[in-house]
Amino acid sequence: MLFDNFTLILLGVVATATLLPAQGQGAVFFDWLTTAAIALLFFMHGAKLSRQAIVAGATHWRLHLLVFGCTFVMFPVIGVLLKPVLLPLLGEQLYMGVLFLCVLPGTVQSAIAFTSLAGGNVPAAVCSASASSILGIVLTPLLVAALLNMQADQAVSPLDSILSISAQLLLPFITGHLLRPLIGGFVDRNRAWLSKIDQGSILLVVYTALSASVVEGLWHTVSISKLAILTLVCCVLLALVLWLTAVLGRRFGFNREDRITIIFGGSKKSMATGVPMAKVLFSGAMLGPALLPLMIFHQIQLMVCAVLAQKYARQGEPEFNPEQTPAP
Template sequence: MLRKIIPDPFLIVLISTVLLASFLPARGTFAVAVNWLSTITVVLLFFFHGAKLAREQVVAGLTNWRLHLAILGTTFVMFPIVGLIAMHALSGLIPATLATGLLFLACLPSTVQSAIAFVGMAHGNVGAAVASASGSQMLGVVLTPILMGLLAGTHGGSGGLEGIGEVAVQILVPFVIGHLMRPWLKGWIGRNKQLVNLTDRSTIVIAVYSAFSAAVLGGIWHQIEPGALAILFAVNAVLLAIGLAFSWSLGGLCGFSREDRIALLFCGTKKSLVQGVPMARVLFPGAQAGVIVLPVMIFHQMQLMACAFIARGFANRYDTAQRNRD
């Protein structure tokens, strides 16, 4: 009974990280150091995920086209439809720029590092998550501007190839190198599981601190009225709940395994703050971009905290099942 009342420890860590960033955001040289640390943890995360995966898992992850279509359909079809409905339904209740920001949020690609970290934490299909989340970010460079142009009449350039190169350098290359080194590393990883798992959680915590620090220093919280902000929080929560319910139900209807449903749940519902902010600067005038990215920032924090709680629940049930088998 007491276990049900006590909050999840990792969720407490995330809330503490948000509070720390609110009162002591990363500035100047320290902000540069945080960015470098974030890059290092991302590289280590995918290196270890590559080393942990057996060859058959990687092949299954890359060839599971039904799962990839379900993830991309959730990200680039279901979410934009719901975002378009929300934008029109909230007309007059919140500023038009903020409503456009909700649609922009819905059209963004998936995150990569945090989505895969949550899939790994929940003992899902990490190989498929790497393939789908990386592919989502690559496709998002083209699809997000196109979707905004079709649904909101937004015009602007594309993000170029820089995002694709960053995904390759920070994610795919470490993953491949780690997998190629698996014959020499699998014994060490087996003996140091706690250290490897710490990489997953560290990546998420650093991402929360970095993103929230940038929001605080940008003064974005002062650009809208409290009433509109309250509505925005509520709509973001509903959008996240719809995404989670839809993706988990879709996995069941498609007959996916538990591991594949977990990959769909986390990769299909995540939205990338890292890719969203630079895209907003290209697609929208500078005066609007700051307000338009606010829904993304709020959703980003909500999805990290909600998914951390859900992933820990999956992990606890998995660990219990393993102990019962033993």
């Protein structure tokens, strides 16, 4: 339940962007640097993706359909249905951020890690998490356009969004994956320190995005009370989705290992994908409110799912019976 180092650094980045936001030529420099960091981030994601793992889990199509349905259908529907409650509580900008959170793809690394720890179907988790990340490059802009275009002043062109995301995210991803036969061994051997590139890219995007929003008056419109309400909303949203994924897994007759995969795959939202997408899809004053729900939800999901995975792991351990212990 303790905050990890990345979370503490992230809080430091938020404080730095609040006190020392990038402005003028500094903002231009960080914008270019962020674009390069995002391209490198998705290049590394592509290089890490193992085709063997995808093939191993690809045949479990019923599980994948349910995970995709939770990620790209159930989550957005919940966000829309909660509008009468959330809009008065959070205001329009933060509610748009919650909607953006709801249409993001799932995580890759943490979904697989928690599934493995809990004793779930790891090959299927690798397949569904990787496919969710790739599909999200197309589906997320379409869903953002569909949901935000409900607001007259938030018109978004889905074609422009897809083209922008394809150029900035999908092209580096495909390039990295095509080069995996050449660099895959190096990437697999050095995953520990290469993960620092992922984290560094996220931190850089958060600083650049929050700087732009702070300059536009982010903290004049988002009060401490609204942050507290937003945190509570994220807790309720996660609890609701965890319950629904567990119920759906049982209702469709999946075994224990598959249900674990569905819970951890269908309840997560990716910060590694969501932060770069927010930079592409939003601008100016909307960037900060778009990121705040994701940043809060991401930390809550990590803490809750860590505890939940350990609980599943204990339930899966065989009980100790002294009478069955062989004599020395």
